[in-house]
Amino acid sequence: MTENNPLDALLAACHWIGEKGWCPATGGNMSVRDGDSHCLITESGKDKGQLTADDFLQVEIATNHVPSGRIPSAETGLHTLIYGLYPEVGAVLHTHSVNSTVLSRVEHSNGLVLQGYEMQKSLAGQRTHLDEVVIPIFDNSQDIPALAAEIAQWAQSHPLHYGFLVRGHGLTCWGKNVAEARRHLEGLEFLFQCELQLRLLEAK
Numbered sequence: 001m002t003e004n005n006p007l008d009a010l011l012a013a014c015h016w017i018g019e020k021g022w023c024p025a026t027g028g029n030m031s032v033r034d035g036d037s038h039c040l041i042t043e044s045g046k047d048k049g050q051l052t053a054d055d056f057l058q059v060e061i062a063t064n065h066v067p068s069g070r071i072p073s074a075e076t077g078l079h080t081l082i083y084g085l086y087p088e089v090g091a092v093l094h095t096h097s098v099n100s101t102v103l104s105r106v107e108h109s110n111g112l113v114l115q116g117y118e119m120q121k122s123l124a125g126q127r128t129h130l131d132e133v134v135i136p137i138f139d140n141s142q143d144i145p146a147l148a149a150e151i152a153q154w155a156q157s158h159p160l161h162y163g164f165l166v167r168g169h170g171l172t173c174w175g176k177n178v179a180e181a182r183r184h185l186e187g188l189e190f191l192f193q194c195e196l197q198l199r200l201l202e203a204k
């Protein structure tokens with residue numbers, strides 16, 4: 001599906017994310033593809049619930065070059081990684097919800113397994129609650145080029161779907177357009193909340 005104005009759709013998504021409380025205190029960053037070789041990404045340090053079109057900067061996907069010279073998101077390299085790996089991706093959303101932050105620390109392995117939830121079907125291609133959806137977890141790093149290289153290496157043998165977690169940091173998710181990225185974000189956040197509550201109730 002083509003969105004008439006992807007940036008307008010992304011702005012609406014950012015305001016919705018702000019209302020949800022998933023990007024507190026300027027956390028998070030969002031982007032939309034801008035043709036084959038560029039994306040538009042949030043300027044660093046902005047309140048992601050209060051963005052306007054002027055807060056998005058064009059970045060070259062292959063080089064992370066910013067023609068305007070302004071400072072893009074500190075995590076630009078994770079967005080351009082996803083656009084570079086998957087040409088079908090149209091939008092990337094990175095959020096800092098409490099549930100994604102906590103769950104990525106409680107789960108000590110390198111993957112969060114979601115299984116048994118009807119809402120797994122909010123994720124593109126998922127047809128049954130019986131399948132396992134594995135959301136990879138990468139350890140946090142302040143070195144984004146190194147983290148992007150680690151994720152790229154992982155993706156060579158484990159193609160990424162929907163999103164990944166960075167431990168103690170948050171979720172990065174995506175879709176073929178803003179609407180799908182938004183559905184994946186909402187679906188994953190619902191699943192994270194269920195999983196966290198389940199673990200709390202089942203803990204001895």
Ligand SMILES: CSC[C@@H](O)[C@@H](O)C(=O)COP(=O)(O)O
Nearest residue numbers: 025026027028029044045073074
């Ligand atoms: C509020 S600190 C969070 C940042 O360190 C970072 O993780 C983040 O998501 C926002 O950085 P930004 O450079 O504004 O895109």
Ligand SMILES: [Zn+2]
Nearest residue numbers: 027028075170
């Ligand atoms: Zn972040």
